[in-house]
Amino acid sequence: MNAGTLVVTGAVLGLGAGIAGVALPHRSRVTGAAVLLWGACALEGVAAVHVLATGHAVVLHSSTILPLTGVEVMLSPLGAFFVLLVALVAVPATLHGIGYARHGLASRTAACVFPIFVTSLLLVPTAGSVATFMVLWELMALTSLLLVLVGHGRRAEARSAASWYAVLTQGGAALILIAWLVLAAHSGGQSFAAMGHHARHLAPAVRGLVFVLALIGFGSKAGVVPFHVWLPKAHPEAPSPVSALMSGAMVALGVYGIVLVGDALLGGGPVWWWLAVLALGAVSALFGSLHAASSTDVKRLLAYSTTDNVGLALLALGASGLFAATRHPVLASLGLVATLVLMLNHAAVKGALFLAAGSVQMATGSSDLDRLGGLLRRMPQTGALFLVAAAAITGLPPLNGFIGEWLLFQSLLHGAATGNTATDVAVPLAVAALALTAGLTVVAFVKAVGIGFLGRPRSQGADEAVEVPVTMRLAVGLLVAVCVVFGVVPALELPAVERAVRTAVPGVGSALLAHGVDVQLVGLRGVLAPTELAGAMAVAVVGVMVLRRSLSRRPTARVVDAWGCGRQLQTARMQYTATSFAEPVQRVFDDVLRPVQDLDVTHVAESRYVIEAVTFHNAVDDAIERGLYRPVVRVVRRCGQAARALQPGSVHRYLGYGLGALVIVLAALAMIG
């Protein structure tokens, strides 16, 4: 079977999984669809590996499937990398979905739509023309929208979340479509191959327009500030496997779109493009990490953390573009490698975290950190996996998050003094943004683990939680294993990344990273020895443990009441909560976060010196949502209210409208004629 057949068979299997979801009886529905879906992932994955190994794109064409335009498939190495990324999240997410099914994925609609969503995710990076791309892109948007709505019967918030998501994603799709149309109109064809030929010779104004439209359009899918507002609304509502896919894989496809248009098709551009990407990335990273640090719902926290991670990837992409524009191909290549590594690692980590959060939600009935606690004792395996994934997203060595941040830092470090004023000013600020983001991520995830999994349970649900079924633990475990393996031996993931960068994006420097076990930058002074580092850490931990045991006179610990500075009684309510944990950060950054605080003191009727009750309300809303979107929503709503006057229900009035419209059209025609 050649690679083209694999791609097609995979697509057919994926759609077959959708049909199985409708056709199979209730009990075997989810499992049957999952098995077919794994087949699809495997076939697409093999095709992708083949493309990465040979470096040759797979091209297919069919003029019969889609009327008028036909379907064009072009699986380039860059696309193949993203296919693998999607498959990496999709396989465990589907496995997790089997155990999670009774929480929203077992209905006939969901069992049908979920496989189609996964299939569209797998196929978007294989699209080779505008029409094919947009059909798959819209299929992905619509299916994910339906999946966000799965719980709408139980929660009214799901409907509101879906509206926000629908508006932002369709607005983005419209801009992407305009960008494609402008590009297609100027390159005499809608296939990406033709565009790649012509796009480089277009007028700078046209190229700039296309890039800006694509940046905004794909940025809204990637969850970049200020288009991120749908993420913290949609993720808490969607079933966890869907969240994992949306946040791990779908968001990465937004970044894929920007790389595809900016680098692969337009072949890079002037400095201002990339400064815009850099600024967008820095703002997203800071804003996302700040909100993650102050969120109290674990899924909302993870959603903001996605904005933060996409921000870092765009920071790397912007730096890469800047270096390319100022003719530093090696640095440009390093930046692009960092972008892809950051996205791949994010897919594994965020997939694991969302799936684990889903397990927690299933076991306790809540995703609010202030109602959790003590889960590491009650769900030891899920808890430990969440802990490792949290360490990975914080960028702690020897896990995969660290590799991406190291690559990003190295590309910035070596680009710090290139002599170009724009880069010289931008790079230190980018480093500062990276640093503050990293620090705030520590706050966010120490909070998530410390409040959610340690200490005493804060609710009955958390107290009575039991470990989830083995398939769900296995799903999270697979992704966490990927985090560990890619962190200890990054030489396993870097060749694929490097190939995707080198063959798919013309103009960037050649061989960049020499691989043994170490990561070495070629042409730059930078070495990382993650395997040795991990080994040294393991040896040191064991050594110190042995030392502590041999030095202690009585090495086994006696279990006692917590001391707590001599308190007689410790209750769960005495512990720090997620809100109080984030209070210092919230107070330091109150200009950005704009928390809404409300203190209400009720006095006893007899004397105002005696207080009857105190209520304190503290909420951190999204300042961008409040300042940017709410006014627009208000205006739209007011226009809608005003327009209701036009619809009084009178048939005569409607006939009158028809007549009026006809007269206006005829008059216009007469004038043109």
Add this chain to the structure above:
Amino acid sequence: MVGAGISSAVQVAVVAVGGPVLLGVMRKVRCRLEGRVGAPVLQPLVDIRKLFRKERLRPDQATWIFALAPVVLVSTVAVAAAVTPLVTTHPAFGAGSDLFVLVYLLLVGSTILALAGMDAGTAFGGMGSSRAVTIGALAEPALLVSILALSATAHSSNLAAIVRATLAGPGSVATPQRLFALGSLLIVIVAESGRLPVDNPATHLELTMVHEAMVLEYAGPDLAVVTVGEAMRLTLLLGIFVNLVAPWGVATTTHAADIAVGVASLAAKVALLGVALSVFEVSTAKVRLFRIPELLAGAFVLALLGVVSGLVVK
């Protein structure tokens, strides 16, 4: 390679033993300046021995994180001490002494300690963890930007390479770029190791505690390990700092004599800086928690000035 391995082992031993002694020296200086006699310089070592003889206790709500955290703290500092050019410019795995790697390695220890603070489910533990991670987050920009400034001479963030480049061209020590960056780094080191004016290691008032609140539940051998870890971390950070300011005396070969000179010069330089810090600590008070961001923002501006002056003065 054998020589490098031995010198790395020497470095770890120096930091492990020297750390508590440095604490003793700093306390002694402080006491003398305040007109007290003070405990003997070796008192911290005696205290640690005493703690190891006590029984190990574990709060009933605590998990394995509580027992693991002190070990990870000491291990990460030990690994960092092994790869850093403290005594020799050619430690084992010298390629690993990337400043960025060191920062993240130390972050592992502080992160798990913050988690351990919340493990027992008490109010003060959470309070300490929350404050510690907030201060850590705010110190991060100054830290990484000063690393950026320091890396300029050697075109590498590898600490061994920077120290070697400084030894080869001593003129690079006094550039404005270097001075600004080192000033920023010193503030960050003070903040990260929980010294005055950011945190008072000798405080007995829980409400003002940062680091001490986090480790309140530790007792006996575990407390001893935490204490050693903290002392080692302070020594390591000061050791890195003095070798960036004045790397002279660091062994460039693996001969025993050179290494002995390296150990002696490191001890002298770190002790000098420790004494200077104690003198400063006597003359200052702890700042309010919500004034710390201003201090760290100042450090960030210094680091940024370092980078900018590097571009201007070239």
